[in-house]
Amino acid sequence: MNTLKQALIHDCHSPNHSRKHRRKILGWAFAWALSFVGIFLGYRVEVLDQSWMLWTGALLSLLFGMGMIRSYLTYLHHADEMIRKIEIDAMATAFGAGLVGGVGYWILQRTGEVAYQDTFNICLMLMCFTYMVSVIWGYTRYQ
Amino acid sequence: MKNRLKELRSEKGITQAELGQKLLVSRQTINAIEKGKFDPSLPLAFRIARLFNLAIEDIFSDEAP
Numbered sequence A: 001m002n003t004l005k006q007a008l009i010h011d012c013h014s015p016n017h018s019r020k021h022r023r024k025i026l027g028w029a030f031a032w033a034l035s036f037v038g039i040f041l042g043y044r045v046e047v048l049d050q051s052w053m054l055w056t057g058a059l060l061s062l063l064f065g066m067g068m069i070r071s072y073l074t075y076l077h078h079a080d081e082m083i084r085k086i087e088i089d090a091m092a093t094a095f096g097a098g099l100v101g102g103v104g105y106w107i108l109q110r111t112g113e114v115a116y117q118d119t120f121n122i123c124l125m126l127m128c129f130t131y132m133v134s135v136i137w138g139y140t141r142y143q
Numbered sequence B: 001m002k003n004r005l006k007e008l009r010s011e012k013g014i015t016q017a018e019l020g021q022k023l024l025v026s027r028q029t030i031n032a033i034e035k036g037k038f039d040p041s042l043p044l045a046f047r048i049a050r051l052f053n054l055a056i057e058d059i060f061s062d063e064a065p
Helices: A002-013 A015-044 A051-078 A081-110 A119-141 B005-012 B016-023 B027-034 B042-051
Strands: none
Touching (some): B016 B027, B016 B042
């Protein structure tokens, strides 16, 4: 029984299991991004011109987003403790950078110092960039 | 945190990957612990101590590596 338990636990920490989880996260993230872009483009070209269509699209996007979050949490739960630390550090850095950078940019935009209006896009790009850099830095640091 | 993991592993004649398998962590984690770059959690420190039949303080000390 103990051997079976150990084998199951080991499988959770194995590179194959991690790869499987990463593929799942990527799948959900792709579906979420596609739904997000789909709604935006559909609205722009007036394909989604009914209110119920936009609500359905938004709900679908929300569901894909929730699937992405859930699969990421499952991945973190089963990840090796060093990888979990790298990921959590990267998420914290990205969140902080997004919040601080986003508010800073919003102030500049409100005072008319910068012309580009979309603070949300800037915030999103900043978070993605900081997350990627932090993950790479984390793996390099522990090598 | 300083540790004797590399020394103990060499005495047993096992690779980092094999030790990682026994301790349910990746080879990278073993490598980072040996180099003193990553401090293991308490459950992992207990698993390491149990594997080598030693007390935690016989393997880890709170000096800088």
